Amino acid sequence: MDYIDSxxxxxxxxxxxxxxxxxxxxxxxxxxxNVRPLDTLYLESTTKPTTESxxxxxxxxxxELPGQLNLFEPSLYDSEKLFSSIGALVYVIDxxxxxxxxxxxxxxxxxxxxxxxxxxxxxxxxxKIDGLSEDFRLDTQRDIMQRVGDDLLDYGLEGVQISFxxxxxxxHSIYEAFSRIVQKLIYELPxxxxxxxxxxxxxxFDKVFxxxxxxxxxxxxxxxxxxxxxxxxxxxxxxxxxDLDGLYQISHKQKSNQIMASETSGSNTNMDLFSATEPTxxxxxxxxxxxxxxxxxxxxxxxxxxxxxxxxDDATSISVIDHNVAIFKxxxxxxxxxxxxx
Ligand SMILES: Nc1nc2c(ncn2[C@@H]2O[C@H](COP(=O)(O)OP(=O)(O)OP(=O)(O)O)[C@@H](O)[C@H]2O)c(=O)[nH]1
Numbered sequence: 001m002d003y004i005d006s007x008x009x010x011x012x013x014x015x016x017x018x019x020x021x022x023x024x025x026x027x028x029x030x031x032x033x034n035v036r037p038l039d040t041l042y043l044e045s046t047t048k049p050t051t052e053s054x055x056x057x058x059x060x061x062x063x064e065l066p067g068q069l070n071l072f073e074p075s076l077y078d079s080e081k082l083f084s085s086i087g088a089l090v091y092v093i094d095x096x097x098x099x100x101x102x103x104x105x106x107x108x109x110x111x112x113x114x115x116x117x118x119x120x121x122x123x124x125x126x127x128k129i130d131g132l133s134e135d136f137r138l139d140t141q142r143d144i145m146q147r148v149g150d151d152l153l154d155y156g157l158e159g160v161q162i163s164f165x166x167x168x169x170x171x172h173s174i175y176e177a178f179s180r181i182v183q184k185l186i187y188e189l190p191x192x193x194x195x196x197x198x199x200x201x202x203x204x205f206d207k208v209f210x211x212x213x214x215x216x217x218x219x220x221x222x223x224x225x226x227x228x229x230x231x232x233x234x235x236x237x238x239x240x241x242x243d244l245d246g247l248y249q250i251s252h253k254q255k256s257n258q259i260m261a262s263e264t265s266g267s268n269t270n271m272d273l274f275s276a277t278e279p280t281x282x283x284x285x286x287x288x289x290x291x292x293x294x295x296x297x298x299x300x301x302x303x304x305x306x307x308x309x310x311x312x313d314d315a316t317s318i319s320v321i322d323h324n325v326a327i328f329k330x331x332x333x334x335x336x337x338x339x340x341x342x
Contacts (some may be wrong), residue, residue: 012185013061013085017109018092019102020045023127023169024064027092028052030169031178032062032215037169056212057219057299057336058186080116087185088121089113095140095166096131103144107151114160121184122162124148125177130168137166172232179218188335192220199328200224203321205293205305209234213242213302234304237292241282241302283318293318295325298333 016024026040032054046066054060063082083089091109093102106124113120126144129137145164152160165177183189196208200222207230209218216235280296293305303325307317 012058012087012182013063014088014090014181014185015082015086016062016064016090016092018125018127019094019105020066021097022092022094022102023125024092026169027125027127027167027174028062028064031174031217034214040169054215055300056182056215056217057210057301058182060182060185079112083113083116083120086117086120088123088181090123090125090181092125092127093144094128095126095137095144096128099144100147103147103151106148107155110152110160110162111155111157114157121181122160123177123181124162124164125167125174126164127167129166129173130170141166172228172235175216175235176226176228176231178215182217182219186219189220191335192332193223195328195331196220196222199324200305203305203307203324204317205307205321206230207234208303208305210297211235211238211302211304213238213296213300219301230306233292234306237282237284237294237304238302240284241280241294244282281322293321293325295322295329297329298336303328 016028018024025043025046026037029035029040029043030037032052046064049063049065051061051063054062063086089109091106093099093106110122113122124144126137126141129140132140141164148162149158152158163180165173165180167173167177186192192210196210199205200208205222207224207226208222209231210220211218211234216238218231218234280294280302282292282294284292286292289308291307293303293307295303297303305321307321
């Protein structure tokens with residue numbers, strides 16, 4: 001297999017912007033720090049630009065600019081330098097509030113951003129949709145897309161690509177949105193998708209995700225469409241695995257003297273201790289015949305697959321899957337070895 005040489009693509013920055021109280025800090029806390037959504041209710045307003053770094057498949061920096069900031073406040077940060085270095089601009093709009101001023105602010109920012117960095121990805125979160133009815137969500141999205149389009153036309157910026165997402169911290173929509181945004185910053189994504197397609201084909205998976213264990217963002221998946229229920233089941237399976245064997249401490253605090261692998265079947269749970277060199281693995285067969293398969297990968301990632309094994313054939317199928325997953329992991333290691341920054 002040929003691996004792609006990626007030019008310094010092991011690092012990317014996401015800039016999070018939006019008016020005051022639109023939900024920027026809450027999004028960061030919930031997605032990247034596992035804070036429960038209700039615990040964000042009384043967050044203090046952010047007053048200074050903040051930057052946080054996360055290690056995943058790519059090294060990610062999330063910069064949050066407080067909503068109260070005058071956009072181009074020269075004393076606080078060098079906006080030209082910042083905008084020229086970011087991969088994606090994520091703009092958060094509070095859909096439960098009057099949003100016309102947010103849209104004006106967004107148009108000004110887009111105009112500036114594309115003038116500095118024409119390759120920037122512009123991502124708009126129509127946020128807090130938990131407070132809107134199904135119908136009203138779609139009406140709001142349509143209205144916002146229309147208005148943003150009109151504003152950009154006024155600025156002579158009709159060719160600018162913008163992606164819109166309906167999000168809430170109270171369900172999986174925020175993870176889905178961030179997954180798609182982060183994937184746009186992964187240069188190797190097409191190669192990864194191909195590898196996952198092959199894995200799926202040879203292992204009879206119905207769906208496979210490459211998850212960032214800490215955030216539950218999926219950094220890649222096979223090319224079949226994502227259905228949110230399957231995503232939810234797989235993300236929850238990571239939590240179950242963490243509860244079962246302390247995977248979290250081991251992979252993120254890097255105290256890995258001992259790694260456990262667990263296999264669950266129906267209501268029976270077997271836990272086996274593996275040596276430190278063994279990756280964590282967890283298999284669970286659900287009552288409805290679906291098997292969930294998790295295997296720890298490199299860089300805080302886990303491969304999670306869903307499959308329907310034929311009865312009586314479990315042992316053979318699992319060993320085939322194990323074999324194919326081991327090959328996938330080796331390819332991933334090689335790919336990332338090649339794309340490391342020098
Ligand atoms: N209903 C609902 N409330 C949310 C959601 N996301 C955030 N909030 C609430 O919105 C309020 C403001 O959130 P923050 O995260 O502090 O907003 P911010 O954009 O960081 O605000 P500044 O720091 O002032 O710029 C908090 O009370 C959150 O609990 C959501 O998806 N739905």
